[in-house]
Structures are given as C-alpha cells and as structure tokens.
Amino acid sequence: MGFCMRFLEILCAIVLPPLGVFFRYGCCKLEFWLSVVLTILGYVPGIIYAIYVIVTDPERHYDDDYRAV
Structure with missing residues (x-):
C-alpha cells in the first residue's frame, strides 16, 4: 500500500507539484506553500x-493518527 500511495503522489507531483505535496502534508504546512511559490x-x-519532499519524507504510519499522544 505504501509504494502505491507514494507512486501516486510522485505522479501528481509531476503533473501538478503542489497537489503531490498536498496529499503528503495537507494545505497548512510550509512544504505545500513553498511548492506553490x-x-x-x-x-x-x-x-x-x-519530488524531493515526497521521496525524503519517511513513510507515514496511518495507525499512528489514532493513537493518543
């Protein structure tokens, strides 16, 4: 699943760079706005x-979103 998601993010980053970064970080992060600029x-x-931001970001674990910090 992780490989497929990363592949789609890279594909989106080639077509429209901010879109690929948006899928990885959301719209309220510095990485997204720097990509837009x-x-x-x-x-x-x-x-x-x-592509640099997507490839160098460590693999996210979606289960961590539901754990208490």
Missing part, C-alpha cells in the same frame, strides 16, 4: 522540490 516561479523547480 516554486511552481509559480517555474514549473521545473516546483517539480524538483515536490
């Missing part, structure tokens, strides 16, 4: 940053 300034820097 880089995409506006240049499409290729937006793609490079989005």
Whole structure:
C-alpha cells in the first residue's frame, strides 16, 4: 500500500507539484506553500522540490493518527 500511495503522489507531483505535496502534508504546512511559490516561479523547480519532499519524507504510519499522544 505504501509504494502505491507514494507512486501516486510522485505522479501528481509531476503533473501538478503542489497537489503531490498536498496529499503528503495537507494545505497548512510550509512544504505545500513553498511548492506553490516554486511552481509559480517555474514549473521545473516546483517539480524538483515536490519530488524531493515526497521521496525524503519517511513513510507515514496511518495507525499512528489514532493513537493518543
């Protein structure tokens, strides 16, 4: 499941870089807004940053969202 989700995020990051970052982080994080700015300034820097952010982010465990902190 993790490989398939990461593949789809990378595919979205190639088509529309902020979308791939949005799926990974949501819209209220610095990574998303930096991806939006880089995409506006240049499409290729937006793609490079989005793929970098998705690939270097450690694999999320969806079960951790339901545990008490």
